[in-house]
Amino acid sequence: xxxxxxxxxxxxxxxxxxxxxxxxxxxxxxxxxxxxxxxxxxxxxxxxxxxxxxxxxxxxxxxxxxxxxxxxxxxxxx
Numbered sequence: 726x727x728x729x730x731x732x733x734x735x736x737x738x739x740x741x742x743x744x745x746x747x748x749x750x751x752x753x754x755x756x757x758x759x760x761x762x763x764x765x766x767x768x769x770x771x772x773x774x775x776x777x778x779x780x781x782x783x784x785x786x787x788x789x790x791x792x793x794x795x796x797x798x799x800x801x802x803x
Contacts, residue, residue: 752794761792
């Protein structure tokens, strides 16, 4: 299993969920920012802050942000 931890390392955050390597590998080509938040155990607003600050590669179509999963998979070593 690959642990997914909160980037701040804060101990006040809920425990990180774990996804298997196959679950991470099976992610679709893009996910929403809300899905990114769930993946990283972040709140919706924290996930949007990461995207808007450029810490996570993303693109906007209309009013919605999308996150390509290929860079995330590389970050997790897949």
